[in-house]
Amino acid sequence: IYILGIESSCDDTSAAVIRNGYLLSNITASQAVHKAYGGVVPELASRAHQQNIVPVVDQALKQAGITKEQLSAITVTLGPGLMGSLHVGVSFAKGLATSLGIPLIEANHLQGHILAHFILTEGEELRVPPFPYLCLMVSGGNSQIVKVNAYNDMEMLGQTIDDAAGEAMDKCSKVMGFGYPGGPIIDKLARQGNPNAYTFAKPHIAGLDYSFSGLKTSFLYFLRDETKKDPNFVEHHKEDLAASLEKTIIDILMKKLTQAVKETGITEVALSGGVSANTALREAFKTRQDNKQWSIYIPKFGYTTDNAAMIAITGYYKYLDKDFCPIDKPAYSRTTL
Numbered sequence: 259i260y261i262l263g264i265e266s267s268c269d270d271t272s273a274a275v276i277r278n279g280y281l282l283s284n285i286t287a288s289q290a291v292h293k294a295y296g297g298v299v300p301e302l303a304s305r306a307h308q309q310n311i312v313p314v315v316d317q318a319l320k321q322a323g324i325t326k327e328q329l330s331a332i333t334v335t336l337g338p339g340l341m342g343s344l345h346v347g348v349s350f351a352k353g354l355a356t357s358l359g360i361p362l363i364e365a366n367h368l369q370g371h372i373l374a375h376f377i378l379t380e381g382e383e384l385r386v387p388p389f390p391y392l393c394l395m396v397s398g399g400n401s402q403i404v405k406v407n408a409y410n411d412m413e414m415l416g417q418t419i420d421d422a423a424g425e426a427m428d429k430c431s432k433v434m435g436f437g438y439p440g441g442p443i444i445d446k447l448a449r450q451g452n453p454n455a456y457t458f459a460k461p462h463i464a465g466l467d468y469s470f471s472g473l474k475t476s477f478l479y480f481l482r483d484e485t486k487k488d489p490n491f492v493e494h495h496k497e498d499l500a501a502s503l504e505k506t507i508i509d510i511l512m513k514k515l516t517q518a519v520k521e522t523g524i525t526e527v528a529l530s531g532g533v534s535a536n537t538a539l540r541e542a543f544k545t546r547q548d549n550k551q552w553s554i555y556i557p558k559f560g561y562t563t564d565n566a567a568m569i570a571i572t573g574y575y576k577y578l579d580k581d582f583c584p585i586d587k588p589a590y591s592r593t594t595l
């Protein structure tokens with residue numbers, strides 16, 4: 259079984275090929291155009307996807323050593339994401355599947371992030387989470403705690419009611435005058451800083467939901483007040499600011515996750531999404547394992563942010579269930595799992 263996966267929901271154009279559940283290729287074209295704007299510009303993203311989609315798919319097939327006629331099915335991210343970006347991948351996938359006479363499979367982008375733990379290459383021994391397990395899915399647009407019962411059966415236990423964790427990093431990075439995306443910049447600075455230098459507002463939200471907009475505002479006001487006293491405050495304290503902000507975000511994430519472990523009694527806990535690349539968050543997970551509290555699963559660094567390998571593996575398990583997508587199903591910008 260050969261599955262081609264296509265991902266174009268945000269600013270990465272990516273294609274991957276999986277044979278019988280094992281990854282053969284995973285090619286991603288990232289878009290540098292957005293850096294100058296401090297965030298993704300939807301119209302520019304769609305245009306870049308248009309330029310990248312054909313060469314990226316060609317290269318993925320070439321690296322896998324197969325022709326498109328050998329494909330069993332095509333799986334594509336139908337949502338959530340930017341509509342103009344999604345349309346490029348979805349239209350391409352529909353056209354190719356129709357011309358080859360093979361099934362189209364819908365992938366939910368968030369399900370893809372969660373299933374990144376199951377991306378295997380042949381001959382590799384990988385520890386995969388056993389069902390049911392809990393997954394902290396933290397990315398640029400989402401922050402949620404998910405109970406994963408099976409590849410195609412996931413329950414959302416809690417989610418952010420406003421900003422996502424990655425979005426909070428990106429926005430705070432922007433107000434400090436750093437580049438985009440902010441997550442990796444804050445991660446790097448934080449390693450040299452004191453996480454207890456400053457304290458910022460933490461939300462009081464019932465249940466397993468998250469909120470990050472109050473923290474963002476508290477950070478903004480703090481900078482505004484300090485900059486009045488010292489115009490170069492950020493420059494003088496950027497490491498401590500990054501470390502303290504990062505610690506606050508991680509404390510918020512871990513508190514609700516710990517509560518979810520208590521409530522469900524499930525101690526198999528996975529991390530996924532773009533923010534799972536974060537060094538300190540990974541460390542916080544490792545501490546839980548060292549304390550023998552949880553059994554943890556952290557994705558390979560390369561599968562944390564957007565990639566088509568996670569979409570192809572999602573498609574593979576849906577293919578086994580014969581869970582195909584009607585060719586007229588439209589892309590969607592918002593959804594839950």
Ligand code: ATP
Nearest residue numbers: 397398399400424439441442445532533535536564
């Ligand atoms: P979604 O998946 O919710 O649709 P997205 O696809 O834009 O959103 P991802 O690609 O999964 O999001 O992740 C991007 C986010 O991850 C950005 O907010 C970025 O700042 C954050 N990120 C990436 N690397 C790190 C890191 N090392 N530390 C913290 N955050 C990081």
Ligand code: FE
Nearest residue numbers: 367397563564
């Ligand atoms: Fe993503």
